[in-house]
Amino acid sequence: MFLPILFVLCFRLSSSDALDFCVADLKAPQGPIGYACKTSELVTVNDFVFSGLREGNTSNLMKAVVTSAFSAQFPGVNGLGVSVARLDLAVGGVVPMHTHPGGSEIIVVVRGTIMAGFVSSANKVYYKALRSGDVMVFPQGLLHFQINAGKTPASAYLSFGSPSPGLQVLDFALFANDLPSDIVKTTTFLDDVQVKKLKGLLGGTG
Incomplete structure (x- = not known):
């Protein structure tokens, strides 16, 4: 009698969607560990498919665009520790x-x-010109960059070890805010003209 009961219990557990995934409920608030799970009755195959990694519009200040498929855009990756994006760089x-x-x-x-690279916590720089088929990794939390180093448009696919890796751009953190220019000048060793020029360019005040 014990074995049949155990078999039925294991079958029910193994067939439970709740043990397989946690599709993001984008209508619920996002917490520190991600979105709440959508009820399994509302989950569809479209939650596990993202069709938006098309070439992006690079007509902006940086001549670059990143198209993200994080949990906010791709609910199926919520809780799975992965996500993807596409990078397009104009000349x-x-x-x-x-x-x-x-x-x-x-x-x-x-x-x-x-041309891509990162700076370690010991301030050592690792960078290299990457061509089609090349792969490079950027460790979590370290400053890194990408530059089109050629004479034609460039594209890449990005993979992340998180469904919502977050982003902080150094230039915007320094100059696209209302921190007084005197403080920015003191902490960056830039002169007042440079600080105000960069604040004006990136939309900062103060």
């Missing part, structure tokens, strides 16, 4: 120094030449 395009506090990143170049 002269750059993704400035930035960090992802929530996860490490891997870049896979599929077109053009991208």
Whole structure:
């Protein structure tokens, strides 16, 4: 009698969607560990498919665009520890120094030449020109960058070790805010003209 009961119990547990995934309920608030789970009755195959990694519009200040498939855009990755994105760089395009506090990143170049690198916590720099088929990893939380180093547009796919890796761009953190220019000048060793120029360029005040 014990074995049949155990078999039925194991079958029920193994067939439970709740043990397989936690599709993000985007209508619920996001907490420190991600979104709440959508009830299994509302989950569809479309929650596990993302069709938005098309070439992006690079007509902006940085001549670059990242199209993200994080949990907010791709509910199926919620809770799974992975996500993806696409990077497009026009000629002269750059993704400035930035960090992802929530996860490490891997870049896979599929077109053009991208100069990419990161700075370790010991301030050692690791960088290289990457071409189609090259892969590089950026450890979690470290400053890193990507630059189009060629004469044609460049593209890459990005993979992250988090469904919501977060983003902080150094230039925007310093100059796209209302921190008084005197404080920025003192902490960056830049002169007042440079600080105000960068604040004006990136939308900061103060």
